[in-house]
Amino acid sequence: MKVCFIGAGPGDPELLTIKGRRIIDQAPVIIYAGSLVNPQVLKGHRDDAVIYDSAHLHLEQIFAIYKQAQKDNKDVARVHTGDPSIYGAIAEQIDWLKEQGIDFEVIPGVSSFCAAAAALGKELTIPEITQTVILSRMGGRTPVPEKEELSRLAQHQATLILFLSVPQIDELIDKLLIGGYSSQTPAAIVVKASWPEEKKVLTTIGELKRQVEIMGVKKTALIIIGQALGDNRQRSLLYDAVFSHEYRSKDL
Numbered sequence: 001m002k003v004c005f006i007g008a009g010p011g012d013p014e015l016l017t018i019k020g021r022r023i024i025d026q027a028p029v030i031i032y033a034g035s036l037v038n039p040q041v042l043k044g045h046r047d048d049a050v051i052y053d054s055a056h057l058h059l060e061q062i063f064a065i066y067k068q069a070q071k072d073n074k075d076v077a078r079v080h081t082g083d084p085s086i087y088g089a090i091a092e093q094i095d096w097l098k099e100q101g102i103d104f105e106v107i108p109g110v111s112s113f114c115a116a117a118a119a120l121g122k123e124l125t126i127p128e129i130t131q132t133v134i135l136s137r138m139g140g141r142t143p144v145p146e147k148e149e150l151s152r153l154a155q156h157q158a159t160l161i162l163f164l165s166v167p168q169i170d171e172l173i174d175k176l177l178i179g180g181y182s183s184q185t186p187a188a189i190v191v192k193a194s195w196p197e198e199k200k201v202l203t204t205i206g207e208l209k210r211q212v213e214i215m216g217v218k219k220t221a222l223i224i225i226g227q228a229l230g231d232n233r234q235r236s237l238l239y240d241a242v243f244s245h246e247y248r249s250k251d252l
Contacts, residue, residue, distance in 0.1 A: 001069060001070050001073050001074060001075060001076075001102065001103065002075050002076075002102075002103040002104060002105060003066060003069075003075070003076045003078055003093075003097055003102060003103070003104045003105075004023050004027070004075065004076065004077050004078065004104070004105045004106075004107055005078045005080060005084045005088070005090050005093075005094075005104065005105070005106045005107065006020040006023060006024065006077055006078065006079050006080065006084070006107045006109065007020065007080060007081075007082060007083040007084050007085075007088075007107060007108050007109015007110070007111075008020065008032070008033075008037045008038070008041045008079050008080060008081055008082070008109055009041070009081075009082065009109045009110040009115070009194070010081070010082055010110055010111065010112040010114070010115035010116075010193045010194045010195075011038045011112075011115070011192055011193065011194045011195035011198075012038070012115075012194035012195065013038055013040040013041045013043065015109075015110045015115065015194060016041055016109070017107060017108070017109060017110075019107055020107045020109065021044070023075075023077050023107065024041070024042060024044070024045060024077050024079065025044045025045060025046070026046065026075075027045070027046070027049060027075055027076065027077035028046065028048065028049055028050065028069075028074040028075060029049065029050050029052075029065065029069050029074050029075065029076040029077070030042060030045060030049055030050070030051045030052070030076070030077045030079060031051075031052045031053075031054050031057075031062060031065060031076060031077070031078050031079065032051070032052075032053065032054065032077075032078075032079035032080075033053075033054050033055060033079065033080055033081055034053035034054065034055040034056075035055040036081035036220075037079055037080070037081050038195065041079065042079070052065060059092065059093075062093070063093075063096055066096075066097065066100070066102060067100070070100070070102055078090075078093070080109075081112070082109055082110065082111045082112045083108050083109045083110065083111040084106060084108075084109065085106070085108070086111055086113075086135060086163075087137070087163055087164070090106070112163075112190075112193050112194075112222060113135060113161045113163075113222060113224075115190075115193035115194040116161075116188070116190035116193040116200075116222045116224060117224075118193075118194075119190055119193050119194070119198060119200050120188055120190065120200060120202065120224070120229070122188075122224075122228065122229055123228065124159045124161075124224075124226075124228050125159065125228065126227070126228045129227050129228055129230075130157065130158050130159050130226060130227065130228050132156065132158035132159065133158060133159045133161060134153055134156065134158050134159070134160050134161065135161050135163070136148060136150065136153055136160065136161070136162060136163075137162055137163045137164045137165050138150060138162065138164070138165040138168040138171065138172055138175075140164065140167070140168065149175070150162075150172065150175040150176065150179065151175040151176075151178040151179040152179065153179065154175065154176050154178070154179020154180055154181050154225075155179050155180050157180060157181070157226070157227070158226060159224065159225070159226035159228045159229075160176075160224070160225040160226055161222060161223070161224050161225075162222065162223040162224075162225070163222060164219070165223060166212060166217050166218065166219055166220075166221050166223070167218070167219060169208060169209050169212050170209065172208075172223070173205060173208055173209060176205055176225060177205065181205055181225060182205070183204060183205050183206030184204050184205070184206065185204060185205045185225060185226065185227065186202065186203075186204060186225075186226065186227060186228075186229035186230045187202075187203050187204055187205050187207075187208050187223065187224065187225050187229065188200065188201065188202050188203065188223070188224040188229055189201050189203070189208070189211055189212060189215060189217065189221055189222070189223055189224075190221065190222045190224070191215065191217055191220065191221045192220060192221075193222065199215055199217075201215065202229060205225065208223070
């Protein structure tokens with residue numbers, strides 16, 4: 001018996017990995033995050049599969065399902081949105097599985113931040129502008145460590161991707177400006193990246209709040225900040241004719 005944590009991707013069922021698809025299709029027990037995972041991801045499951053929506057369960061109830069599956073010697077597909085390593089709350093589940101001696105595996109998935117960049121048609125790391133991407137969020141019911149406070153992260157002037165932060169948009173903008181971004185810094189909002197109802201807009205930090213209001217965004221959205229979203233860029237050396245590397249000599 002094994003529990004497989006599966007990254008279901010950002011929404012589009014075709015962005016589920018082949019391995020994830022196979023495990024879901026074969027699993028006798030499926031637990032999925034119904035508030036976030038596109039139900040189409042489960043399409044193709046076994047007719048006799050027992051399916052639970054974890055949006056209605058607390059942790060101990062999930063553990064009870066794992067325990068029963070262990071008794072019945074049935075594998076469990078634990079389906080999380082995006083990639084389960086980012087805000088997936090899998091660490092506490094893995095700790096419990098280890099204590100119980102239950103085997104597990106993590107199947108990575110396409111994160112919503114990757115789908116958001118694709119929707120915008122943007123590269124997040126641009127030569128001479130930034131080579132760093134920071135994934136973070138505003139503190140809420142789940143606090144953020146003081147050393148990772150947003151105004152401190154903003155000082156790096158990297159590409160900053162913020163999850164779960166739309167409800168604190170006023171505070172978010174203040175912290176970005178305190179940290180050193182200007183109000184003219186490029187910014188983007190992407191709602192439900194890769195879903196049929198996807199919404200996206202390129203804007204600036206100074207216009208973020210107005211765009212959030214225009215789009216009617218309440219919570220499920222990504223905010224991306226940084227000069228990588230702009231149009232000023234240097235050519236990459238990777239494909240430059242005068243740049244040689246292990247696989248290519250200079251084109252003289």
